[in-house]
Amino acid sequence: MEKYNTSDIPKSSRIPRLVEHLYAEMPKIESARARLLTESYQQTEGEPIIQRRAKAFAHILHHLPIVIREEELIVGSSTLAPRSCQTFPEFSYQWLEDELDTVAGRSADPFFIKEETKEELRQIHQYWKGRTTSELATSYMAPEAIRGIEHNIFTPGNYFYNGVGHVTVKYWEVLNIGFEGIMAKAKAELAQCNVGDGDYARKSRFLEAVIISCQAAMDYAARYAELAQQMAEKCTDPDRKQELLAIADNCSRVPAKGAESFYQACQSFWFVQLLIQIESSGHSISPGRFDQYMYPYYKKDVEAGKITREAAQELMDCIWVKLNDLNKCRDAVSAEGFAGYSLFQNLIVGGQNKDGEDVTNDLSFMCIQASMHVNLPQPSLSIRVWNGSPHDLLIKAAELTRTGIGLPAYYNDEVIIPALMNRGLTLEDAREYNIIGCVEPQKAGKTEGWHDAAFFNMCRPLELVFSQGMDKGEMVGVPTKDISEMHSFEDFYDAYKQQMDYCISLMVNADNAIDVAHGERCPLPFLSSMIDDCIKKGKSTQEGGAVYNFTGPQGFGIANMADSLYAIRKLVFEEKQFTLGELKEALIWNYGKGLDQQSVQDLAQGILKEAENAGRQVDEKMTEAVVQSVLSMKLSKEKISRYEEIRNKILEVPKFGNDIPEVDYFARDVAYTYTRPIQQYSNPRGGRFHAGLYPVSANVPLGGQTGATPDGRYAHTPVADGVSPSAGKDVNGPTAAATSVSRLDHFIVSNGTLFNQKFHPSALSGREGLEKFVALIRTFFDQKGMHMQFNVVSRETLLDAQAHPENYKHLVVRVAGYSALFTTLSRSLQDDIIRRTEQGF
Numbered sequence: 001m002e003k004y005n006t007s008d009i010p011k012s013s014r015i016p017r018l019v020e021h022l023y024a025e026m027p028k029i030e031s032a033r034a035r036l037l038t039e040s041y042q043q044t045e046g047e048p049i050i051q052r053r054a055k056a057f058a059h060i061l062h063h064l065p066i067v068i069r070e071e072e073l074i075v076g077s078s079t080l081a082p083r084s085c086q087t088f089p090e091f092s093y094q095w096l097e098d099e100l101d102t103v104a105g106r107s108a109d110p111f112f113i114k115e116e117t118k119e120e121l122r123q124i125h126q127y128w129k130g131r132t133t134s135e136l137a138t139s140y141m142a143p144e145a146i147r148g149i150e151h152n153i154f155t156p157g158n159y160f161y162n163g164v165g166h167v168t169v170k171y172w173e174v175l176n177i178g179f180e181g182i183m184a185k186a187k188a189e190l191a192q193c194n195v196g197d198g199d200y201a202r203k204s205r206f207l208e209a210v211i212i213s214c215q216a217a218m219d220y221a222a223r224y225a226e227l228a229q230q231m232a233e234k235c236t237d238p239d240r241k242q243e244l245l246a247i248a249d250n251c252s253r254v255p256a257k258g259a260e261s262f263y264q265a266c267q268s269f270w271f272v273q274l275l276i277q278i279e280s281s282g283h284s285i286s287p288g289r290f291d292q293y294m295y296p297y298y299k300k301d302v303e304a305g306k307i308t309r310e311a312a313q314e315l316m317d318c319i320w321v322k323l324n325d326l327n328k329c330r331d332a333v334s335a336e337g338f339a340g341y342s343l344f345q346n347l348i349v350g351g352q353n354k355d356g357e358d359v360t361n362d363l364s365f366m367c368i369q370a371s372m373h374v375n376l377p378q379p380s381l382s383i384r385v386w387n388g389s390p391h392d393l394l395i396k397a398a399e400l401t402r403t404g405i406g407l408p409a410y411y412n413d414e415v416i417i418p419a420l421m422n423r424g425l426t427l428e429d430a431r432e433y434n435i436i437g438c439v440e441p442q443k444a445g446k447t448e449g450w451h452d453a454a455f456f457n458m459c460r461p462l463e464l465v466f467s468q469g470m471d472k473g474e475m476v477g478v479p480t481k482d483i484s485e486m487h488s489f490e491d492f493y494d495a496y497k498q499q500m501d502y503c504i505s506l507m508v509n510a511d512n513a514i515d516v517a518h519g520e521r522c523p524l525p526f527l528s529s530m531i532d533d534c535i536k537k538g539k540s541t542q543e544g545g546a547v548y549n550f551t552g553p554q555g556f557g558i559a560n561m562a563d564s565l566y567a568i569r570k571l572v573f574e575e576k577q578f579t580l581g582e583l584k585e586a587l588i589w590n591y592g593k594g595l596d597q598q599s600v601q602d603l604a605q606g607i608l609k610e611a612e613n614a615g616r617q618v619d620e621k622m623t624e625a626v627v628q629s630v631l632s633m634k635l636s637k638e639k640i641s642r643y644e645e646i647r648n649k650i651l652e653v654p655k656f657g658n659d660i661p662e663v664d665y666f667a668r669d670v671a672y673t674y675t676r677p678i679q680q681y682s683n684p685r686g687g688r689f690h691a692g693l694y695p696v697s698a699n700v701p702l703g704g705q706t707g708a709t710p711d712g713r714y715a716h717t718p719v720a721d722g723v724s725p726s727a728g729k730d731v732n733g734p735t736a737a738a739t740s741v742s743r744l745d746h747f748i749v750s751n752g753t754l755f756n757q758k759f760h761p762s763a764l765s766g767r768e769g770l771e772k773f774v775a776l777i778r779t780f781f782d783q784k785g786m787h788m789q790f791n792v793v794s795r796e797t798l799l800d801a802q803a804h805p806e807n808y809k810h811l812v813v814r815v816a817g818y819s820a821l822f823t824t825l826s827r828s829l830q831d832d833i834i835r836r837t838e839q840g841f
Helices: 014-022 032-043 049-063 094-099 115-128 133-140 143-150 157-161 171-191 200-234 238-253 262-279 295-303 309-323 332-337 362-374 391-402 413-421 427-431 459-466 489-521 558-574 580-588 597-613 620-631 637-652 661-675 734-742 766-782 795-803 827-835
Strands: 346-350 380-385 409-412 433-436 440-443 451-457 548-556 756-759 787-792 812-814 819-821
Touching: 014 309, 014 362, 032 049, 032 115, 049 200, 049 262, 094 115, 133 157, 133 489, 143 489, 157 332, 157 451, 157 489, 171 200, 171 262, 200 238, 200 262, 238 262, 262 295, 262 309, 295 309, 295 362, 309 362, 346 362, 346 433, 362 380, 362 391, 380 391, 380 766, 391 766, 391 787, 409 413, 409 766, 413 427, 413 433, 413 440, 427 433, 440 451, 440 548, 451 489, 459 489, 459 558, 459 580, 489 548, 489 558, 489 661, 558 580, 558 637, 558 661, 580 637, 597 620, 661 734, 734 756, 734 766, 787 812, 795 827
Parallel strands: 346 380, 380 409, 451 548, 756 787
Antiparallel strands: 409 787, 433 440, 812 819
8 A cells, every 4th residue: 555645735725716717607508519510420421420420529629619717727628618518419409409498497407598509509400300319219219118218117318318428438548648649559450450351341440530539639639738828928927827838838748648747647637538528428427546547647746846745736626626617408307317517527536456455545635635625516526445445544535524515425345346246347357446427336448337327216117016007098017917806915016026027128128229329320439449448349339349338227216115015015915904905096196185286197198098099089178178077086084084094004114224124125125126137138239237226316306207105105206315215214323224225235236326324414523423424334334335425414504505595605415426516406306305314323
């Protein structure tokens, strides 16, 4: 292990000014990239798609407007306005076309857009009709899979509308040999190709596309070198003049060549991070083990006296600010699921090397310090923990957690490493894992993981059990037994498993259709140049060029389903407190609360669909009559009382999250209904599916699409997030909740699990509070839990921030697998965070 310095480094006065400038205005949508992309595509009609992508990337980088913001030391921005975004019509555009006039006023992640920009985008979009990955993916999907999406059983919208992302590239290779070195590798591979080879046509064009893309990246940096030189010549402030000259010198060398200093390594890293997100709209471009690949440059400069720890810290802080400058506009529904303008750029510290030795170093601590200094959501800082982790590092991490920023997230090497090996990674590669996006492990520079491939709502198949596979008048699931014919819990549970298996197969079909579409229409030669073994294979990552190829859709609602099924087993079949028929009625009537607007619409839609199937003409008059008929339906006082009684009985049943072995191991079995079936499926890139159990923040909007559940949850309210207990149901303290979660099988969930806890700030006060907190993490990880993350903020503070957002502009909270500014979240998501159980020691 390297020697490390744990002392705090003071924050540069530059950093608050950079942050203030970044958040001075509302984010904007700009059109330059879309215009340049379209120009290039119009000029390359008929050419191989991989070359069209490379030439479009080059055209964008040669002409995209560039800017060096005031006081910046690390330069490169995809937009002229801070914290703004470009658009990516090659993936999809119709949602943006439909929302151009509403995107500025929506509740989640609004963007300002000029009228002239709207008009330009409308003109640009005309070219893309019939040419997007989204449209091609739809044509590949089975009709029943599309129906599953329409009925909110699952949603693959992440990659359906956007690029894939979710990757960590070989930053270290660019730092070492630059893009000139990568181009040389591509040229050498091309020279070995024979025109008579069966794969020559595709491989040669791919390698040429890599060369074009790398050259474009170097040209882009050269534009910044020239701009910095020009600004230096006009600058009258002698200090800023020297900074601009240093920027010009850095950009004239990197990323074309290998970095010669820590400063150049920082600039080279940033160009890679930025350019990947100009080539594609895929988010979760994760820096990974920054403290490892940057450390040699830091160590060399510090030992040579070329840089102080303070100067190095300021450069890192500047990178942390820049990571928040990147942004992305999503459709309104997706914005609710990814609320907070997050790009999920996960950066992780600590852990082991390929030989199993701890590699904590100075930069591990300085990364944590940078998050303290900047106090912003990005990067999504994480820490690897194992029995060799220095206690000093965990205390430093706990100090950051205590600030309330929701960082870092904690990951257990001793679960994740064997879980990845079980998926085919070598021991050496598994030991060098990092985290992608929210909570997803992968080996950097070798993996196309397709994490976040879909959100699968485990509550919806349970609804299908009660309706024999029908939803709103359509057969969405499979026709399982009528509940009146279910005479044992095993009958009911088997029906649930049948619905789960079928719905999972539909999700796989949808994911694979989207996967094929990305390979055909949007291969990414620049990204692929930094992933093994794309150059050797002559294939992009989208076509299977990576060493490891996975697809990782995530399930959520584990706690709801565990508590629901346990309640059914106990109250219906063991104690016979009520029948399945009574429970079905109670769920329809929302435990006596009656039908809300969403339920009225759903019931009316089902009636109208049945009428249509029966050959009746459904018109506006009939629709209005059916809606009014549903609205007129009223419950008797006796029924209301009975349904409330049923819910009260359910609430008295023991719940997951309280260290009750019988309940917890039942939850483990329920989780298997998702995690085991998905393993049998393969993807078009030659890899396998594997499960994740985390919701991003989709447990809120997708809960809004889900009726009442047999755990006592009311209709259209949030479902449980990740593997966490349902909000408010973990009443025996944080250790009991952690013990329950640890009893799930985390080893099988190699695409990641998410466990949220919320503490009152007093719980972490003083050194004693920090020690107890670290002990909680150690205990959970000793019990083989995979992941933990925390909010340390009082309920009173959050409620006041809702009432007076102007006083809390910089309040950062943990949402799901990411942190975000609390005041940028939708009201429903804010409420979900407030509802979480507030723990204490």
